[in-house]
Amino acid sequence: MTIELPYPIAAYVAANARLDVDGMLSAFTRDAVLFADGGRHEGHAGMRALFEEAVIPVKAIFTPDAIRHENGQVVVEGPAHGDFKGSPIRFTLDNDAIKALEITA
Numbered sequence: 571m572t573i574e575l576p577y578p579i580a581a582y583v584a585a586n587a588r589l590d591v592d593g594m595l596s597a598f599t600r601d602a603v604l605f606a607d608g609g610r611h612e613g614h615a616g617m618r619a620l621f622e623e624a625v626i627p628v629k630a631i632f633t634p635d636a637i638r639h640e641n642g643q644v645v646v647e648g649p650a651h652g653d654f655k656g657s658p659i660r661f662t663l664d665n666d667a668i669k670a671l672e673i674t675a
Contacts, residue, residue, distance in 0.1 A: 573637050576644060578668045579661050583646075587631055591621045599667045606673040628652045632659065 575583065578597040585593025595614050598604075604611040604620060611620045624630070635648040644661045662670035 573634060575634060575637060575646065576661075576663060578663060578666055579634075579644060579646060582668060582671075583632065583634060586625075587633075589626055589629060589631070591618060591626065594621055594625075597668050598671075599664055599669050602667070602669055602671070604671045604673070606671075 582594055582597040585591075585597065595617060598614065598617065601613055602617065604617045606620060607624065609620075611617050630650060630652040632646075632650050633648045634646045636646070638645050640660075642662065644663060646659055646661065660670075660672040661668055
């Protein structure tokens with residue numbers, strides 16, 4: 571089943587599938603915040619560090635299979651591949667970019 575994701579989330583997911591850090595970052599606003607592993611990673615520099623230290627080495631790829639809107643967020647669920655916990659993940663959008671991403675297990 572194919573689900574239709576908002577453009578910035580689809581761009582992030584596609585870049586994540588290629589393990590392309592620059593591509594993943596391009597979907598976010600410059601001041602975006604990513605919540606993961608109990609931490610808060612702010613801006614592209616903070617997110618780049620997380621992606622390079624925790625996503626790329628374990629080849630953590632998220633494959634969405636469900637989407638819903640909840641409390642102003644787009645909640646995307648699906649399996650994560652690699653040595654990585656992380657479904658669902660919650661996106662907050664700001665026009666055509668991701669403003670916040672929360673990875674929960």
